[in-house]
């Protein structure tokens with residue numbers, strides 16, 4: 376029986392448009408000859424639309440997006456748009472409205488990939504970053520802005536409901552992996568209100584997963600072990616801000632930000648999940664055709680896996696692994712990498 380995938384594509388800004396082109400190229404290639412047909416609708420959300428209309432994410436577009444099976448996003452953010460307008464008004468609004476409470480960020484050091492670590496050992500972990508709460512919810516404000524008496528608040532919101540659902544997801548993922556280990560990362564020695572909610576939640580939910588070994592790291596110490604002993608990690612669960620920072624570090628130790636994929640997952644499937652590279656719009660290299668599209672291609676793999684196409688998802692990971700092992704040090708252009716990966720998934 377044939378199947379159709381109804382995708383929404385938001386290329387966004389900067390290198391977002393460049394890497395998404397390659398992601399779609401590989402998607403078409405991996406599905407060629409199968410009975411899966413892709414219908415992709417592109418949405419022009421991002422800086423251009425904001426400049427033209429002042430819109431970030433109109434309600435009508437949000438409602439349309441809800442009707443898709445999944446969303447593929449490049450990146451948003453532009454130096455000519457005030458900082459935060461697109462990041463909050465578009466990207467975070469999508470994550471919050473579509474209830475992407477699991478921000479899934481796998482990190483794996485593929486064979487042959489250069490890392491700044493001298494003896495990394497095997498690195499293969501996944502960060503489960505809470506995606507709808509924490510300091511990113513916009514619960515803040517400022518008084519006497521621009522004066523020497525300015526006071527600025529950005530309050531981290533952590534609810535029992537929100538923490539429990541992401542912690543449960545992380546335990547389930549840890550249980551399904553061979554090492555069955557969960558590290559939760561916070562800063563409960565100082566952030567005693569949110570931190571203790573996280574700690575109590577992990578302890579309580581952990582009783583239902585006696586076969587999962589649990590440990591805890593303060594976030595500052597976690598950064599040490601990311602560099603000195605990344606092999607100790609299997610599944611990491613943490614809040615929205617810590618997870619954001621740790622996953623750029625995770626990318627850096629596993630070959631760079633151009634390889635780091637992510638899924639903003641709505642595990643309850645009440646709305647489409649959204650897949651995107653961990654990186655941003657990289658204005659410093661935008662338009663040059665040199666961005667590495669591998670992170671986006673791997674994000675397409677996560678998308679396929681989420682939609683039950685695990686065989687095709689596995690072919691994407693295998694193609695990336697093979698490409699990386701032979702890549703060498705010569706710089707390759709964005710389209711060259713996309714072409715090579717497209718050829719490998721069909722070959």
Ligand SMILES: NC(=O)C1=CN([C@@H]2O[C@H](COP(=O)(O)OP(=O)(O)OC[C@H]3O[C@@H](n4cnc5c(N)ncnc54)[C@H](O)[C@@H]3O)[C@@H](O)[C@H]2O)C=CC1
Nearest residue numbers: 450451452453462632633654655656657658659660666667
């Ligand atoms: N999910 C999203 O849409 C995100 C958006 N942003 C936004 O992107 C803009 C730029 O943010 P930055 O902090 O500079 O982070 P960034 O991730 O865009 O860039 C950081 C560094 O990594 C490099 N880089 C990023 N992606 C790369 C790739 N695929 N290949 C090779 N090099 C790559 C860039 O050239 C830059 O030197 C800002 O407006 C920011 O708010 C940042 C992170 C995530």
Ligand SMILES: CC(C)CC(=O)C(=O)O
Nearest residue numbers: 462463466467619653654
């Ligand atoms: C722009 C931020 C809200 C997004 C980000 O840095 C991320 O999700 O990694």
Ligand SMILES: [Mg+2]
Nearest residue numbers: 619620623653
């Ligand atoms: Mg980030």
